[in-house]
Amino acid sequence: MIVALRKLAAVLVIAASSACAPAVGTGGTVQGTAGQPVNVILFIGDGVGTAYWTAARIAADSLAIERMRVMGLTDTRSDDSYVTDSAAGATVYATGHRTYNGAIGVGPRCQAMFRADSAAVMRNPASCDPLESVFDIAIGAGIGTGLVATSAITHATPASFGAKVPFRRMQPEIATQLAATPIDVLLGGGRGFFDGTLRPDSANLLTGLCSRAACLSTAADLATYRADDRRLVGLFAQNQMERAAVRQPLLAEMTRVALERLGRNPRGFFLMVEGSQPDWRGHANEPLSEVQAEMVDFDDAIAVGLDFARRNPQTLVLVVADHETGGLSLVMQGDTLAARYTTDYHTGEMTPHFAYGAGAERFAGLRENREVGRMLVEIVRNRR
Numbered sequence: 434m435i436v437a438l439r440k441l442a443a444v445l446v447i448a449a450s451s452a453c454a455p456a457v458g459t460g461g462t463v464q465g466t467a468g469q470p471v472n473v474i475l476f477i478g479d480g481v482g483t484a485y486w487t488a489a490r491i492a493a494d495s496l497a498i499e500r501m502r503v504m505g506l507t508d509t510r511s512d513d514s515y516v517t518d519s520a521a522g523a524t525v526y527a528t529g530h531r532t533y534n535g536a537i538g539v540g541p542r543c544q545a546m547f548r549a550d551s552a553a554v555m556r557n558p559a560s561c562d563p564l565e566s567v568f569d570i571a572i573g574a575g576i577g578t579g580l581v582a583t584s585a586i587t588h589a590t591p592a593s594f595g596a597k598v599p600f601r602r603m604q605p606e607i608a609t610q611l612a613a614t615p616i617d618v619l620l621g622g623g624r625g626f627f628d629g630t631l632r633p634d635s636a637n638l639l640t641g642l643c644s645r646a647a648c649l650s651t652a653a654d655l656a657t658y659r660a661d662d663r664r665l666v667g668l669f670a671q672n673q674m675e676r677a678a679v680r681q682p683l684l685a686e687m688t689r690v691a692l693e694r695l696g697r698n699p700r701g702f703f704l705m706v707e708g709s710q711p712d713w714r715g716h717a718n719e720p721l722s723e724v725q726a727e728m729v730d731f732d733d734a735i736a737v738g739l740d741f742a743r744r745n746p747q748t749l750v751l752v753v754a755d756h757e758t759g760g761l762s763l764v765m766q767g768d769t770l771a772a773r774y775t776t777d778y779h780t781g782e783m784t785p786h787f788a789y790g791a792g793a794e795r796f797a798g799l800r801e802n803r804e805v806g807r808m809l810v811e812i813v814r815n816r817r
């Protein structure tokens with residue numbers, strides 16, 4: 434009887450799924466949950482541990498991530514510490530390799546190379562045990578690439594995808610490398626590292642860059658931008674962008690425009706969007722409302738990515754964190770919920786991740802950050 438019921442249930446499930454399945458085009462995927470993604474949208478929430486998502490859920494009636502039914506936990510450690518920084522924490526997603534804290538797109542051997550001959554390394558920083566990144570592979574294959582952040586675009590997380598230097602503080606060199614690569618979209622802060630005002634050499638990289646790219650500097654520029662095939666460079670602050678309450682443009686608007694530009698590439702794209710500032714609220718042990726403002730800004734950007742993936746089913750949306758910041762916990766203070774922190778630095782706690790769309794289910798479960806990175810590398814390699 435049980436067997437018969439199961440068979441009946443199986444028939445009903447098949448009937449229901451074929452009735453509900455959308456039309457499958459060439460290479461298309463049923464409800465965007467299987468197969469090879471053509472587009473990847475990777476959201477990195479800097480410092481975003483479980484308590485950060487809890488704070489967001491208390492602030493908002495519903496969250497975009499609730500649409501993402503594939504979930505897991507990430508073991509975030511780096512090559513030289515149980516507690517990673519954002520440079521090693523992003524390099525591992527960009528390359529599939531764990532490295533030392535502070536490294537941008539380069540491997541563990543770079544430290545010994547620097548100790549042996551620092552002058553040689555500083556003459557050519559990109560040659561210091563460089564790791565192949567998902568952006569290197571994508572660019573070689575004609576796949577679109579984009580970086581969006583609410584920090585300077587030369588800051589650790591975006592830099593790890595588009596540059597290779599031994600130390601994260603080398604932001605002028607990172608800007609030089611980002612300007613020289615053909616990355617299609619750069620949106621965030623950090624104008625001073627490109628226009629010369631924050632560079633020891635005072636070089637203005639925008640003169641050359643903007644002769645071939647659409648260059649924007651205000652939220653109004655972004656709102657009226659119409660995508661063409663040129664590179665898109667929007668630098669909206671001299672260094673870091675403002676905090677969420679007064680930030681212009683918001684992360685969701687930058688994400689929308691990045692997708693409009695990258696969606697033009699028939700070969701697909703890899704877009705990395707960082708919610709940079711939950712980490713900073715955590716470092717400064719700020720009140721819960723400030724953490725919530727950053728998290729709602731981040732989740733609003735994820736909603737834009739999920740809407741794109743619903744319209745374009747060959748898209749994978751993955752939301753990860755590089756590490757947790759502050760050891761944030763949520764406690765009752767009188768009759769209100771309040772933030773309590775255990776540190777002003779990062780912690781080694783596992784962080785939650787969420788996946789949606791083409792190829793999402795392979796990310797389910799407990800994953801090391803390097804496994805996640807390797808799977809992203811594999812996805813882009815398979816697209817060549």
Ligand SMILES: [Zn+2]
Binds near residue numbers: 480519712716
């Ligand atoms: Zn941090």
